[in-house]
Amino acid sequence: MAYEKELDIALLAVQRATLLTKSVYTSHSKGTLSKSDSSPVTIGDFGAQALIISSILHAFPNDEVVGEEDADDLRANPSLKELVWELVQAAKLDDSAAEDKIGGPIKSAEDMLEAIDAGRSDGGRKGRIWALDPIDGTKGFLRGGQYAVCLALMVDGVPTVGVIGCPNLPVDDKTLLDASVGIDADDKEGKGVLFGAVKGEGSTSRPLGPGALLDGNKISMKPLEDISQATFCESVEAGHSSHGDNAAIASKLGITKPSVRMDSQAKYGSIARGAGDLYLRLPVSKTYEEKIWDHAAGVVIVEEAGGEVTDAWGKPLDFGIGRTLKENKGVVAAPKAVFSQVIKVVKEVLGAKQ
Ligand SMILES: Nc1ncnc2c1ncn2[C@@H]1O[C@H](COP(=O)(O)OS(=O)(=O)O)[C@@H](OP(=O)(O)O)[C@H]1O
Numbered sequence: 001m002a003y004e005k006e007l008d009i010a011l012l013a014v015q016r017a018t019l020l021t022k023s024v025y026t027s028h029s030k031g032t033l034s035k036s037d038s039s040p041v042t043i044g045d046f047g048a049q050a051l052i053i054s055s056i057l058h059a060f061p062n063d064e065v066v067g068e069e070d071a072d073d074l075r076a077n078p079s080l081k082e083l084v085w086e087l088v089q090a091a092k093l094d095d096s097a098a099e100d101k102i103g104g105p106i107k108s109a110e111d112m113l114e115a116i117d118a119g120r121s122d123g124g125r126k127g128r129i130w131a132l133d134p135i136d137g138t139k140g141f142l143r144g145g146q147y148a149v150c151l152a153l154m155v156d157g158v159p160t161v162g163v164i165g166c167p168n169l170p171v172d173d174k175t176l177l178d179a180s181v182g183i184d185a186d187d188k189e190g191k192g193v194l195f196g197a198v199k200g201e202g203s204t205s206r207p208l209g210p211g212a213l214l215d216g217n218k219i220s221m222k223p224l225e226d227i228s229q230a231t232f233c234e235s236v237e238a239g240h241s242s243h244g245d246n247a248a249i250a251s252k253l254g255i256t257k258p259s260v261r262m263d264s265q266a267k268y269g270s271i272a273r274g275a276g277d278l279y280l281r282l283p284v285s286k287t288y289e290e291k292i293w294d295h296a297a298g299v300v301i302v303e304e305a306g307g308e309v310t311d312a313w314g315k316p317l318d319f320g321i322g323r324t325l326k327e328n329k330g331v332v333a334a335p336k337a338v339f340s341q342v343i344k345v346v347k348e349v350l351g352a353k354q
């Protein structure tokens with residue numbers, strides 16, 4: 001299989017980092033650093049970024065990484081650095097062969113800072129570049145709802161390997177989404193799923209949790225004979241995706257089921273396994289540029305499960321022009337068979353506002 005080693009390393013790296021984020025939620029009162037901010041950060045973001053980048057660069061030393069965070073705050077604040085360092089030291093897979101594959105523990109606090117800062121790549125059209133969101137949907141994490149640890153390898157600007165760890169999604173691919181899916185603050189037992197995909201090789205899911213990783217179950221989008229029966233997913237935050245436009249699109253498509261709101265790329269994973277059908281992310285702000293780490297992994301997983309993903313105008317997403325998708329506006333993901341029907345209506349709704 002193509003990119004077998006990349007997928008393997010990415011699955012293990014994301015597994016280890018996702019377990020770290022779970023430990024932050026339970027033992028560090030969520031580890032919030034800036035509660036009032038519109039994009040909050042937690043100590044888990046730094047710990048997960050350090051672990052994943054050190055795993056990737058151990059296996060592929062010549063690759064680049066675009067990571068959401070940098071280590072400036074930790075360098076400026078020694079007690080914060082110490083807190084993250086303790087967290088990182090405690091994060092270990094219980095399968096020692098797997099732990100060795102991803103380079104074992106990080107050796108020192110300085111190495112940890114360097115690993116975090118190795119995520120400063122500017123991205124681009126050439127070569128092998130990983131896109132990393134250590135905690136995607138931080139607001140979901142803080143609510144005890146959905147969040148995801150997301151990692152993708154882009155080859156010459158094309159998302160080629162994608163892995164997403166979703167600690168609060170049900171393990172069973174057959175569990176259909178309903179409006180309560182994000183709310184599970186107290187009972188996380190039996191939850192947690194790890195999605196993986198390689199371009200041309202299909203998408204899989206497996207339980208996230210401790211132990212050696214399984215090969216995974218093949219997943220695919222639900223065959224949708226009648227678009228009016230679709231379940232669509234959207235952001236929780238109205239500032240990230242226009243709930244009004246999404247509702248207008250759903251109504252034009254004859255969809256009557258209420259939308260499922262959930263944070264993070266758990267939306268991509270959920271539609272890829274057929275638990276939902278469509279993901280609509282209609283732009284709210286004229287100036288906001290979507291970040292490549294918020295979409296790269298999800299795009300591979302949905303495409304390989306039989307879906308299509310473009311921006312809201314039907315333009316292919318261009319991951320090769322830097323850290324953002326600056327040539328695109330919004331995101332629409334749907335099964336191939338109904339994609340053109342969906343995008344036609346999205347354009348009508350957006351066009352009417354121009
Ligand atoms: N204005 C605006 N428009 C669109 N997107 C934005 C905006 N501001 C932030 N972000 C990014 O949204 C990421 C989380 O979005 P989600 O859809 O996953 O979750 S949410 O339900 O909207 O909270 C979130 O990712 P994290 O910061 O990793 O949580 C941000 O990168």
Ligand SMILES: [Mg+2]
Nearest residue numbers: 133136137294
């Ligand atoms: Mg994000």
